[in-house]
Amino acid sequence: MTPPARCWSVYLLRCADGTFYAGSTTDVDARARAHDEGRGARYTSGRTPVTVVYREACGSRSAALRRERALKRLTRLQKIALTRS
Numbered sequence: 735m736t737p738p739a740r741c742w743s744v745y746l747l748r749c750a751d752g753t754f755y756a757g758s759t760t761d762v763d764a765r766a767r768a769h770d771e772g773r774g775a776r777y778t779s780g781r782t783p784v785t786v787v788y789r790e791a792c793g794s795r796s797a798a799l800r801r802e803r804a805l806k807r808l809t810r811l812q813k814i815a816l817t818r819s
Contacts, residue, residue, distance in 0.1 A: 740760040741760065741791055741793065742758060742759070742760055742791075742792045742793060742794055742795050742797065742798035743758065743759060743760070743762050743789055743790060743791050743792060743798060744756065744757070744758045744789070744790050744792055744798050744801045744802045744805060745757055745758070745759070745762045745765070745766070745786055745788065745789045745790075746786070746787050746788035746789075746805060746813060746816070746817065747766065747769060747778065747784040747785065747786055747787065748784065748785045748787045748817075749778055749781035749782070749784050750781050750782055750783055750784070751781050753781065754787075754810070754813045755769075755775065755777055755778050755781075755784070756802050756805040756806045757774075757775065757802060758792070758795075758798035758799055758801070758802045762786060762789050763786075766784060766785075766786050769782065769784045770782050770783050770784055787817040788813075788816055788817050
């Protein structure tokens with residue numbers, strides 16, 4: 735019996751200092767809690783609390799990583815527009 739497939743997602747966090755952080759995971763809510771508890775990325779550890787402002791299901795890990803890279807390349811204004819859509 736094969737294990738259930740995990741659905742990968744990308745997410746965009748707004749940090750306490752107003753900056754954005756993009757990442758990918760199979761559980762966005764758990765990952766956001768990890769960032770808030772200082773167990774996430776080094777970038778967010780000094781910028782808590784963080785808020786999930788955007789999430790997008792990608793299906794596979796490779797698709798999520800490609801989309802994460804694309805999100806990181808967006809300008810600040812583009813990220814703000816994405817969070818409002």
